[in-house]
Amino acid sequence: xxxxxxxxxxxxxxxxxxxxxxxxxxxxxxxxxxxxxxxxxxxxxxxxxxxxxxxxxxxxxxxxxxxxxxxxxxxxxxxxxxxxxxxxxxxxxxxxxxxxxxxxxxxxxxxxxxxxxxxxxxxxxxxxxxxxx
Numbered sequence: 001x002x003x004x005x006x007x008x009x010x011x012x013x014x015x016x017x018x019x020x021x022x023x024x025x026x027x028x029x030x031x032x033x034x035x036x037x038x039x040x041x042x043x044x045x046x047x048x049x050x051x052x053x054x055x056x057x058x059x060x061x062x063x064x065x066x067x068x069x070x071x072x073x074x075x076x077x078x079x080x081x082x083x084x085x086x087x088x089x090x091x092x093x094x095x096x097x098x099x100x101x102x103x104x105x106x107x108x109x110x111x112x113x114x115x116x117x118x119x120x121x122x123x124x125x126x127x128x129x130x131x132x133x
Contacts, residue, residue, distance in 0.1 A: 019071065020097055023090045026070035031055070032063050036072060036086060043085035 026032050035049055050060035064084060067073040071090040076083045 016093070019090060020094060022070035023072065023094045026066050026072055027094070029063065029066075031060070032067055035060070035063060035067060035084075039073065039084060039086035043083055046082045046084060049084060 027036075031053060034052075038044060038049055038052075046061055046064060047057065049064070050057050053060060061082075064073055064075065064082075068075055072087055073084050074087050076085075
């Protein structure tokens with residue numbers, strides 16, 4: 001059972017809201033987004049994920065813990081070695097939530113398209129009048 005399904009089953013919409021809060025919080029930090037981008041290419045050791053950052057391994061581990069609590073990263077430990085992999089399910093839940101509001105920006109895109117079309121017609125009309133003069 002996914003984390004989203006478990007929270008929804010246990011807490012209803014409150015569980016979904018709590019998970020979305022965790023996902024958006026996790027995505028709000030550029031280091032965590034960068035970690036997710038690297039994991040999109042495949043799983044990796046914490047030490048490998050930490051390599052490009054000018055922060056401590058412990059700080060990267062804390063970022064990974066935030067991602068794991070949000071359900072975005074799965075950690076598998078073998079002794080002191082920790083391998084991380086991307087879990088995209090919570091991102092889909094966030095995308096679905098955001099997409100509910102697409103009707104608002106789609107209306108703006110439609111208005112922009114009509115405005116550009118009108119401007120194009122007006123511009124072509126002026127060019128034709130100047131050519132005929």
